[in-house]
Amino acid sequence: MVKDKIASCNVISMPTGTIKMNTPPPTPVIGPPPKSTKYVGVKHTIMVMSGKGGVGKSTVSVNLAVALAKKFKVGLIDVDINGPDDPMLLGVSGKDVEVKGTQILPVKTPFGVDVISMGFMLPSDDTAIIWRGALRHKAIQQFLEEVQWEGYDYMVLDMPPGTGDEPLSISQLVPKVDGVVIVVTPQDVALLDARKAIDFCKKVEMKVLGIVENMSGFVCPHCGETTYIFKKGGGEEAAKKYNVPFLGRIPFSMEIVEGTDSGVPSASLNDTVSAIFTDIADKIVQSVDVAPSPK
Ligand SMILES: Nc1ncnc2c1ncn2[C@@H]1O[C@H](COP(=O)(O)OP(=O)(O)OP(=O)(O)O)[C@@H](O)[C@H]1O
Ligand SMILES: [Mg+2]
Numbered sequence: 001m002v003k004d005k006i007a008s009c010n011v012i013s014m015p016t017g018t019i020k021m022n023t024p025p026p027t028p029v030i031g032p033p034p035k036s037t038k039y040v041g042v043k044h045t046i047m048v049m050s051g052k053g054g055v056g057k058s059t060v061s062v063n064l065a066v067a068l069a070k071k072f073k074v075g076l077i078d079v080d081i082n083g084p085d086d087p088m089l090l091g092v093s094g095k096d097v098e099v100k101g102t103q104i105l106p107v108k109t110p111f112g113v114d115v116i117s118m119g120f121m122l123p124s125d126d127t128a129i130i131w132r133g134a135l136r137h138k139a140i141q142q143f144l145e146e147v148q149w150e151g152y153d154y155m156v157l158d159m160p161p162g163t164g165d166e167p168l169s170i171s172q173l174v175p176k177v178d179g180v181v182i183v184v185t186p187q188d189v190a191l192l193d194a195r196k197a198i199d200f201c202k203k204v205e206m207k208v209l210g211i212v213e214n215m216s217g218f219v220c221p222h223c224g225e226t227t228y229i230f231k232k233g234g235g236e237e238a239a240k241k242y243n244v245p246f247l248g249r250i251p252f253s254m255e256i257v258e259g260t261d262s263g264v265p266s267a268s269l270n271d272t273v274s275a276i277f278t279d280i281a282d283k284i285v286q287s288v289d290v291a292p293s294p295k
Contacts, residue, residue: 042149049163070278079170087107
């Protein structure tokens with residue numbers, strides 16, 4: 001009812017008073033937005049997103065990038081402008097970004113991944129970025145178009161939570177996103193979270209490469225028994241239900257917690273978690289190679 005009113009008149013009655021508009025609100029645009037063409041030179045761009053926060057997008061992005069970097073030249077853009085975590089996860093917090101001519105050089109990490117993040121631009125780790133969408137869009141545009149990405153095989157985009165401004169900016173600024181990796185936790189609510197992310201991809205015509213179920217079971221370091229703290233199987237169920245590939249299950253792991261704190265991603269080590277990320281990376285490479293993303 002309220003929606004009908006909004007569409008048909010320029011005076012809206014709200015519980016706290018009346019809102020008057022000079023002109024009726026524009027009809028929302030649904031569908032792929034127009035593309036910029038200045039982000040060039042990268043063969044494949046992979047976006048890592050989720051329907052909500054704290055599910056492990058940055059963890060998956062960084063480890064996926066490190067796993068890919070064992071075979072390819074890989075860049076990583078920390079698209080989370082307000083909450084940049086990737087410098088810490090890659091052990092390069094506090095590094096300075098260099099400029100060469102008119103281009104910014106990404107920061108090199110010991111893991112073969114080159115990264116750009118708002119974290120490198122801030123005077124201190126405590127500085128809060130309080131920017132509206134338009135400014136964040138501008139920063140993302142600079143990360144894509146003014147950083148030296150020529151010749152990279154894979155670009156991983158670590159998104160902030162949800163389906164708001166930033167993924168929309170990516171859909172406008174990247175001429176071709178090869179595919180989207182959706183991260184969920186294993187609870188039933190994963191279905192709902194995955195559905196939103198999948199719906200976003202459909203609306204902006206991005207291919208879903210698959211779902212990763214993160215924090216899936218904790219292996220006790222003492223007795224070896226697995227406890228499914230957040231239940232099990234939500235990611236796989238969501239993948240089946242929405243008919244997209246299931247890319248893998250990452251356990252809740254102390255190695256990942258320690259890796260986050262020490263800036264050494266698990267994928268750079270030689271353990272079971274590292275093997276899982278390698279497997280996910282292989283599946284992504286295969287699916288990017290086999291099936292072209294929508295034009
Ligand atoms: N599989 C895992 N095992 C143990 N800890 C994990 C795992 N995945 C993520 N974490 C931890 O959970 C926290 C949130 O992870 P992360 O920052 O990757 O989530 P995010 O989705 O990027 O969050 P945000 O939405 O805020 O960007 C971090 O402290 C991270 O170390
Ligand atoms: Mg994050």
